[in-house]
Amino acid sequence: MNKRLGERTLKFETMPYIIGYAGVAGKSEKEGPLGDYFDLTFDDDLWEEKTWELTERKMFLNAVKIASARANLNISDINFLFGGDLLNQIITAGFAARELSVPFIGLYGACSTMAESILAGSVFIEAGFADHVACATASHMATAERQYRYPLELGTPKTPTSQTTVTGAGAVVLAGTGSAGMPRITHATAGRVIDMGITDANDMGSAMVPAAMETILTHLQDTGRQPEYYDVIVTGDLGIFGSETLVRMTREQGVDLGEKHVDCGVEIFKGKKNIYSGGSGCGCGGSVLTAYYLKKMHDSRLKKVLFVATGALLSPTSTLQGETIPSIAHAVSIETEV
């Protein structure tokens, strides 16, 4: 039995329903143009916790809890939690799973995690193994900076192409049954790891463009769709420079994403100062997909969304050892009219 389109696009017969979703964000994100859309925000970087890692976990937990409540479910109704984050050993998701006490499938896809978790969770529903799954991710500017770059206290200057890790979390609850008009996962295209030899860790957006392009073009080819099929093609966190590069590179391949393409990293901080090339982090795509784009689908302002989250699969160790930056992009097609 092969239910793939092409080599790696999954076509879901069950078309899992997104019955709950939630986006949580921090102060800077709240002050941005999407501030009013988040389900929960807080006003400092710690949110009454002792460490930023605990704040990140609190965001993850709240996103799952609000998404479950919106789905009229108790946490104990969730069969499996699919989650990951940027921290070493994905401690945000792992410790959150300890508190939620739900069977846990830990994922690592860097900033592609929101799409990866929706893809994997949908497969569990398609196989008949789950009635409800939660898919979640989170990131925090301060935990990411000190793990990947420098202590914040140093005040290290940033380059124009660098991005600002979003302090935020996103969660969806997928179900095998739902109501007419709810967003559904109709297809997913799994990513391959692509590496074009980019080495500038201050320009992650550009490093992730080739993976985003390869997955989007594969998805369109596998499904026989054109960009015009979608109301919007939403990338996770390519940022301003990366987004321009994506549109230019895909045009060179004969595909015009044109006005269909938007990027969560661009949208979340649009018009704000000192955010350089935009937002990044798995909480960027996670919080913006859930708080903004899924709400627009709920209000019938969008009906067909291709969500493409990209992840840079480097580590500080790999960079120190002279490696280039490999990336991956997973895409999920979310539609309300099927």
Added chain:
Amino acid sequence: MNKRLGERTLKFETMPYIIGYAGVAGKSEKEGPLGDYFDLTFDDDLWEEKTWELTERKMFLNAVKIASARANLNISDINFLFGGDLLNQIITAGFAARELSVPFIGLYGACSTMAESILAGSVFIEAGFADHVACATASHMATAERQYRYPLELGTPKTPTSQTTVTGAGAVVLAGTGSAGMPRITHATAGRVIDMGITDANDMGSAMVPAAMETILTHLQDTGRQPEYYDVIVTGDLGIFGSETLVRMTREQGVDLGEKHVDCGVEIFKGKKNIYSGGSGCGCGGSVLTAYYLKKMHDSRLKKVLFVATGALLSPTSTLQGETIPSIAHAVSIETEV
């Protein structure tokens, strides 16, 4: 549709076949009692690479390649790779996936990764989305020591309960079709994150026992099986102390694992000196399952194996911040007569 037994045991209708498998190991493992079983070994810690991280990646790649060759498949016949490792941002699996150029689902389950990847890969086959998947993991004593503990050059003394990270890798290729007599994945029980408040990072085996016990007892209850059903119940890396604790604690719960229980971390270094409580690392369960237990199934000396890989979901950061050690265990039931 719900094909679960109980809350979290998956019963596979397709019963995916293990059509290929391979275990790769380093010098110390080669000199142990299972040395002759590994498909490929090497004689120093670098295996002609410049860094230990590259050696770990080379093991992972070779395990996947040998497993695929044994299955008479080219790498391009693999639809999806499920993999992870212990390193920050799972760079072993991620960079290996770059070279293999196969659609990649990155996982993090610490030392539970071999079972987690088989579980997830089997679900993709069950859903009809894959003909062949590869599931793989690797660890290296030297990369783990310097990431989790101290630079090796310090010569830090170890405690009796501490374990030695196995330098090894394991891979299986699962398929929707196969031949009579091949090992098949009949059930899988997904783990919850369990934390009994243990804080001693030099006694990971004990920290993982509650998760192993909870998953084994849940599996037996969900399937209506007794320990006697299995020829052997194989844990990943509880080590000598952890294994004794597991048998004692399950007995207190009224279930006697008795002589059915073995542990890869005990077996791989049995009789060797200076290995303290035995082997650990995701390459421990990965290499011993593939090189030893699957070969015994191939030779019909074992017919029913429950493989339970446990992972400790801590990080150096979580430990420094005063957290206890949460753990998870995933179980897969592997049978040749179904």
